[in-house]
Amino acid sequence: MNTNRMALFIVVFAIATLIMGLSACDQLIGILSDDPMPRSMDLTIPQLAGINGEIIIGLVSPQTGRFATYAPQGAGTGLALEEINSGQLGNARIRFITEDSRSTVEGTVEAFNKLIEQDVPVIIGPGTSVQALATFPIAEQNRVVAFSPTSEASGLSAIGSYIFRTALTTDVKIPIGVNLTQEKLGYKQVATIHNETDPYSTNSDEVLKQALAASGVTVLTSETFQTGETDFSAQLSRMVDGAPEAIFISSQPIEIPEILRQIRQKGIPDDVSIITPLISISDVQEAATAAEGVITFANWTINAPTPGNQRFVKKFIEKNGVEPNTFAAQSYAAVYILAHAIANAGSTNSTDIRDALAQTKDLETVLGKFSFDAVGDSVYDPIILSVENGKFEIFD
DSSP: OOHHHHHHHHHHHHTGGGSOOOOOOOOOOOOOSSSSOOGGGOOOOOOOSSOOEEEEEEEEEOSSSTTGGGGGGGHHHHHHHHHHHTTTTTTEEEEEEEEEOTTSHHHHHHHHHHHHHTTOSEEEOOSSHHHHHHHHHHHHHTTOEEEESSOOOTTGGGGOTTEEESSOOHHHHHHHHHHHHHHHHOOOEEEEEEETTOHHHHHHHHHHHHHHHHTTOEEEEEEEEOTTOOOOHHHHHHHHHTOOSEEEEESOGGGHHHHHHHHHHTTOOTTSEEEESOOOHHHHHHHGGGGTTOEEEESOOTTOOOTTHHHHHHHHHHHHSSOOOHHHHHHHHHHHHHHHHHHHHTSOOHHHHHHHHHTOOSEEETTEEEEEOTTSOEESOOEEEEEETTEEEEOO
C-alpha cells in the first residue's frame, strides 16, 4: 500500500463512527423456482422496478496462485447469479466482470483498479483480510461498494461507508466459540500458534488471547510461523513440552491441513482439543484422519436448516461435483444480499446500493437471518462445529 492509500486508511478509520446505522427493511420468503421444496425453505428476490438491461458487477477471485485451490468454491457466486437471472429480476440481468487476484495483494489491487476504471458500482471481493486492507481504501476513495464474502479480521469494514462483508468477524465469533468450548471442555491451560505475517491470523490470535483471558484460561506457549513455511516441528515440540489441554490455530485454511498432520505426528494425546476459528470441509478432507475431532467456529454448515440451504447444497453438488464449503455459501449469500439491495434501491448507482445494503435487516439467507451493523459487518448466529468421521457435526 502506498503512502497516499495508507493516509486515506487512517483518515477514514478515524471517521468511522460517522457511518450510518441500520434501518428496518422487511423481506419476504417464497419460492424461487419450481423445485419441490417447501415454500418456507426457499428464497425470493424482489422484482427490480425501473431498471432494464445489464447490471454490471465486478468480481475479484483467486484464479491463480496459492489460493487458486479455492477458486472452484467461488462457484457459489455463479450459482446465485444463474438463479437470480432466471426471471426474478424482470427485464434486468446481472453480469459479472471477473478479474484474477492472483492470490496476492498486488494482483488484488490491480484487479480493483481495473474494475473501477470500467465504472462498476460494486466489486464482490476481495477474499482475504490482507487483500481487504489494501483495496478497501481504494474502493472507498472511488465511491465503489466493496463487498467481501470471506474476509474476517475485525475493524476492516470501518475503513469506510462503502465497505460490507458477509463473513462474521473475529471479534464476534471467536469470543462466543471460546466461551462455549471452555464451558464444555473445561480447558484451563492452552497453547496457540499463528501466522505472524498474515493480518487475519494475527488478528485472530489477538482476539483469541483476549477471549481466553476473559475466561480465566492461561496461554502456556504462543508460537508463530510465516506464510510459506511447511515445517512446524520446532514450534509444535515447544507446545507439546508445555502439556496444553487445548491447542488453538490461527491461520489461513490453506496452511491448516499440514499443521494438523504434523500435530498428529508429534503424538499429541487425543484428549488435547485442537481448535481453529477457520477451516473448511475441503481442508478437512485434505487433512483426512488428522482432522478428526478438530473444533471450529463457523459461519455456516451444510446441514443448516436455513431458508434455501438444502436446495443450494443440492444444486451446487449437481453443478460442480463437490460439496460446497463455507466460502461457497458465503459467496452465494453475498450475491443474494446484493440483489436484494439493488432491487430495494431501484438503482444501479453505487451510493444508492450502499444505502440499501446498510439498511439490510433480518434478510433470510442460507446463513440465517442476516443484517449489517453500523459499519457494514455482518450480523447472524455463528455455529460451533467438530469433525466427526470426516464431516462437520454440531459441537455438543
